[in-house]
């Protein structure tokens with residue numbers, strides 16, 4: 001696992017957007033897995049700026065969703081489908097036809113989960129999966145004690161995650177209890193995992209993910225099992241890493257031709 005400590009969220013966004021631009025230059029129809037929440041927004045802003053300001057062509061890119069609330073009405077502005085369309089797909093000049101995600105309003109949720117896992121595989125698999133991290137160490141909506149081999153399925157949110165996400169809703173009661181999430185086993189099938197974490201509030205979760213044991217109680221620690229995982233953190237999120245100096249030195253000495 002590579003750990004990159006950047007000065008701030010904007011620098012993390014720029015670094016990751018550059019890696020995505022490189023990927024889309026090598027493979028124009030790459031399947032890009034995106035995450036929601038506040039953390040990845042600087043990535044999407046930096047990528048959209050590259051599309052506007054350079055000759056980067058993303059017109060053949062494909063975008064897929066990591067997770068979704070269950071039970072929000074279709075088109076709800078805080079459904080992750082709406083969020084990804086608004087924050088990623090539209091700013092990149094793409095349309096819904098380039099996008100795939102699980103159906104959180106399906107009558108048969110189990111069938112929708114199974115269908116999404118199959119659709120990802122049929123699409124050739126995810127080339128680069130962006131991840132944020134919950135304060136309890138979750139990735140996607142894989143809450144603590146999720147099976148490290150799990151597939152896309154329904155999960156119940158912890159109260160802590162519902163409280164963390166209540167800022168996107170009018171009040172806590174509106175935050176759904178149930179969600180669909182790519183499983184940890186599903187996420188680990190992506191060719192490259194890139195997790196961005198910023199702010200002091202993520203420092204404990206980052207330290208456990210990077211320097212703790214692989215454990216279902218810290219779902220993000222499963223990244224240690226992936227052959228190509230990159231964790232990008234700002235100084236605040238890195239503040240509890242014991243090996244921070246080593247990670248800084250490794251990054252500083254990295255050959256310029258080698259990307260993340």
Ligand code: GLP
Nearest residue numbers: 035036037038039132133134140
């Ligand atoms: C939600 C999402 C995660 C995201 C997390 C952290 O739970 N399902 O994918 O990583 O929130 O969000 P934020 O980046 O806003 O802290």
